[in-house]
Structure formats: structure tokens, C-alpha cells
Amino acid sequence: MKAARWHDQRDVRIEDVPECAPKPGEVKLKVHYCGICGTDLHEYLEGPMFIAKEPHPLTGYGAPVIIGHEFAGEIIALGEGVTGWSVGDRVALEGYHICHECYYCQRHEYNRCERLAFHGFSAPGGLAETVCAPAYQLYPLDPRVSWEAAPLVEPTAVAVRAVNHVKPLLGERALVVGAGPIGLAALQVLRAAGINRIAVVEPARKRREMALEFGATIALDPRRDDVEREIRNFTNQLGADIAFECGGNDAAYQTAVRNTRKGARICLVSQTNTPFRLFVNEIGFNERVLIGTVAYCGEFAPAIQLIAEGKVRAGDMITARISLDHLVDVGYRELMENTDQHVKIIASPWM
Incomplete structure (x- = not known):
């Protein structure tokens, strides 16, 4: 074969x-x-x-x-x-x-x-x-x-686990950094979970357009937009309540940290060989919570259901x-x- x-x-x-x-x-x-x-x-x-x-x-x-x-x-x-x-x-x-x-x-x-x-x-x-x-x-x-x-069931299951790990609360503002398949799936899973105010940061035009089509409130280009100013305006000067690092590089991680509020939960979704720079005070002094996640453990069933119902396109x-x-x-x-x-x-x- x-x-x-x-x-x-x-x-x-x-x-x-x-x-x-x-x-x-x-x-x-x-x-x-x-x-x-x-x-x-x-x-x-x-x-x-x-x-x-x-x-x-x-x-x-x-x-x-x-x-x-x-x-x-x-x-x-x-x-x-x-x-x-x-x-x-x-x-x-x-x-x-x-x-x-x-x-x-x-x-x-x-x-x-x-x-x-x-x-x-x-x-x-x-x-x-x-x-x-x-x-x-x-x-x-x-x-x-x-x-x-059907091949999108797997990345959707990754997104379901990431969102469930963060335990989003109704009314919270979310940030998704990186709008590849995982980031776009996370955006749609967040919407299905009742989170309606979501900012996406992504350099690729096609992916930003798709993020807006799937329900993102704003989609920013980190090469051209003042991301920190736009996120402050989007979050009443506080920063996002929850964030998902889906870019797989240090720039994506720094964007997630610097655009979240004190006490925010940040999920590290990407898997990469690239090291990230971690400044402890940005996490500890602000009581941000870093959450690791890998793949899935029982999330295939809800992922299939979300796709079948059109909630993940x-x-x-x-x-x-x-x-x-x-x-x-x-x-x-x-x-x-x-x-x-x-x-x-x-x-x-x-x-």
C-alpha cells in the first residue's frame, strides 16, 4: 500500500x-x-x-x-x-x-x-x-x-480539552494567540461554551478573516496593529481574563502574558521545540496561572458532537x-x- x-x-x-x-x-x-x-x-x-x-x-x-x-x-x-x-x-x-x-x-x-x-x-x-x-x-x-x-475531530478535541482546563466563566473576555487550526477550533469551542467576547492575534490574513467569520470580536495583526493598546481598549484597560497560546513560539507566549489581567488563566496549547522566556514576576506578582495541556483524554466525543452540530465549522x-x-x-x-x-x-x- x-x-x-x-x-x-x-x-x-x-x-x-x-x-x-x-x-x-x-x-x-x-x-x-x-x-x-x-x-x-x-x-x-x-x-x-x-x-x-x-x-x-x-x-x-x-x-x-x-x-x-x-x-x-x-x-x-x-x-x-x-x-x-x-x-x-x-x-x-x-x-x-x-x-x-x-x-x-x-x-x-x-x-x-x-x-x-x-x-x-x-x-x-x-x-x-x-x-x-x-x-x-x-x-x-x-x-x-x-x-x-473528520480529520478535524482531532484538533477540535485538543481545543475542547484546553478550554475545559481553563474553566471559562460567562462574561469573561478571551484572547487566542495564533489562529491556526487549533486556535480557530479553540475560538469556536469558546463560543460554544458561551464566551462571546474573543480577541484573536494572528499574522496571516486568511486566518484572521476566518477568525472573524467564526465569531471573533476583533482579529489583530501583530506586525501592523498595536496589540497591547487594542487589547486594553477591548478589555476596559484590564487585559483578557483567559488566554490560549496556540502559536508555538516565544512571541505568542509573550503576547498572551502581556495582554492578560492580574489573576488571568493562560493555557499553553502549542507543542514545540522552541524555548519560551519566562519572567517569573510577570506570573507570580500578578497571580497569573499557567496551565499546561496535552492532546485529549475523552474529549473526542464532545468534539464529534460540536462538529456534527455545526458549532465547530x-x-x-x-x-x-x-x-x-x-x-x-x-x-x-x-x-x-x-x-x-x-x-x-x-x-x-x-x-
């Missing part, structure tokens, strides 16, 4: 590899589309970050790695012992392989599993024609969610559809060189 495999930094190849056969407790899926994530670009340009160079202790899987973790699929085969699922079922995958034994798994905090493995990094991913996965990862995909929108976030053959020369290149024109690019092995 055709698959995209990460071999090393700046070395992703479209190759013919053997198809998997589902082991006991697994299903085999036909992948229709898989999204290109910002983390995929980090792995391509700077990796390995999460990719297992050596065989992972839980999965035994290491480079070269079939990449891709934003995907859904149609069940085409069942492994021994799988019940509750049928061939033809449409499913989304919460892409963790977990040990089920450690302190965190026992507490159902499995996104903190001590031997956590993840599709596209330390287990085969979805940038392929088919993939095998444990049945415990599966969520039924609402029929109102199209195959094209997943399909509208897609700016290009490409064949798997053009993952690097079109998909990666466009996201690196023409960010101003793109939000989410999805790839299909069947185009």
Missing part, C-alpha cells in the same frame, strides 16, 4: 509498504483523508521531537515511521476478540497506545501514560491507505460529519485537498511558504 514515511529530518518519502493485518483487539481501517498538523511540520523541519527514532517500548515501532495522526476511517476488518464494532462502521481514533497499567492509566489519565505511544510518531499513522489500531481508541463518527471534516477550515503523492512538494511547501493562504490541508491516498 501507499504510505508517507518519516526517515529523518527533511526526509519524508511516499513509499509502497506492506498492509497491516489486525492483531487481537485491533481493527483495520481504510483512511479517507488525513490532516497535516503543525506538529508534522515541526517533525519534518526539526525532528525528531515526538517521533521514535528507536523502537518504542510499548509498540516496538520506530523510524522509518508512517506519519499522520489527524484521521478517521472505515472499518474493513476486525481482529480476534473485537466486539461492538462492525465492518463498514465509520470511526474516529483517539490515537493513543497506552499500557493500561501505570499510575496514570489506572486513574483514567491515559494521556499521561508513562509508556504513551501515538499514531504517526511511535505507531503507524494515517497518511496511508490503511492502518490498524486498537479498538479501545475508537469513537463512532456521527453521520453528519463528512470524511473531509470543520469543513470551512479546510483550504486545500491534495493527494498523498504531493504531501511534501505541495502540502508541506504551501504550509511553510504560503501560510497566509492556508489553515488546514488534508491529504488522501485515493486521489
Whole structure:
């Protein structure tokens, strides 16, 4: 079958590899589309970050790695012992392989599993024609969610967890720094949670326009706008009550800190190799709270529901559809060189 495999930094190849056969407790899926994530670009340009160079202790899987973790699929085969699922079922995958034994798994905090493995990094991913996965990862995909929108379930689940961590209160003003797919999903999840006054800071014009379309009150360009003055005016000179750093760089973090009020909650959503400068007094003296978050732990169900109900407009976030053959020369290149024109690019092995 055709698959995209990460071999090393700046070395992703479209190759013919053997198809998997589902082991006991697994299903085999036909992948229709898989999204290109910002983390995929980090792995391509700077990796390995999460990719297992050596065989992972839980999965035994290491480079070269079939990449891709934003995907859904149609069940085409069942492994021994799988019940509750049928061939033809449409499913989304919460892409963790977990040990089920450690302190965190026992507490159902499995996104903190001590031997956590993840599709596209330390287990085969979805940038392929088919993939095998444990049945415990599966969520039924609402029929109102199209195959094209289905890859957006994963980033929406990230946003749901981030928003839930912050515990927004009605009437609060929010700041979202970085309006890529995660930031735009966070904006829409905030709106669904009843937060209606939201400022977005994003340099890419297309993403600012989309933020306004999705309900942002203001969308600022940090290269041209006086962000601090505009946020002060937006927040009665106080600063935002809650903020989400979704940019993955120090400038985004500093923007989040400097434009929040005393006592604000700031969620660090991005995953990056880039170090941030932390000035302790900006946090401690002002009693700001920094909140870390990673991926999801049960948020797939509400993410699917939000997309199905149109509260997260997943399909509208897609700016290009490409064949798997053009993952690097079109998909990666466009996201690196023409960010101003793109939000989410999805790839299909069947185009």
C-alpha cells in the first residue's frame, strides 16, 4: 500500500509498504483523508521531537515511521476478540497506545501514560491507505460529519480539552494567540461554551478573516496593529481574563502574558521545540496561572458532537485537498511558504 514515511529530518518519502493485518483487539481501517498538523511540520523541519527514532517500548515501532495522526476511517476488518464494532462502521481514533497499567492509566489519565505511544510518531499513522489500531481508541463518527471534516475531530478535541482546563466563566473576555487550526477550533469551542467576547492575534490574513467569520470580536495583526493598546481598549484597560497560546513560539507566549489581567488563566496549547522566556514576576506578582495541556483524554466525543452540530465549522477550515503523492512538494511547501493562504490541508491516498 501507499504510505508517507518519516526517515529523518527533511526526509519524508511516499513509499509502497506492506498492509497491516489486525492483531487481537485491533481493527483495520481504510483512511479517507488525513490532516497535516503543525506538529508534522515541526517533525519534518526539526525532528525528531515526538517521533521514535528507536523502537518504542510499548509498540516496538520506530523510524522509518508512517506519519499522520489527524484521521478517521472505515472499518474493513476486525481482529480476534473485537466486539461492538462492525465492518463498514465509520470511526474516529483517539490515537493513543497506552499500557493500561501505570499510575496514570489506572486513574483514567491515559494521556499521561508513562509508556504513551501515538499514531504517526511511535505507531503507524494515517497518511496511508490503511492502518490498524486498537479498538479501545475508537469513537463512532456521527453521520453528519463528512470524511473531509473528520480529520478535524482531532484538533477540535485538543481545543475542547484546553478550554475545559481553563474553566471559562460567562462574561469573561478571551484572547487566542495564533489562529491556526487549533486556535480557530479553540475560538469556536469558546463560543460554544458561551464566551462571546474573543480577541484573536494572528499574522496571516486568511486566518484572521476566518477568525472573524467564526465569531471573533476583533482579529489583530501583530506586525501592523498595536496589540497591547487594542487589547486594553477591548478589555476596559484590564487585559483578557483567559488566554490560549496556540502559536508555538516565544512571541505568542509573550503576547498572551502581556495582554492578560492580574489573576488571568493562560493555557499553553502549542507543542514545540522552541524555548519560551519566562519572567517569573510577570506570573507570580500578578497571580497569573499557567496551565499546561496535552492532546485529549475523552474529549473526542464532545468534539464529534460540536462538529456534527455545526458549532465547530470543520469543513470551512479546510483550504486545500491534495493527494498523498504531493504531501511534501505541495502540502508541506504551501504550509511553510504560503501560510497566509492556508489553515488546514488534508491529504488522501485515493486521489
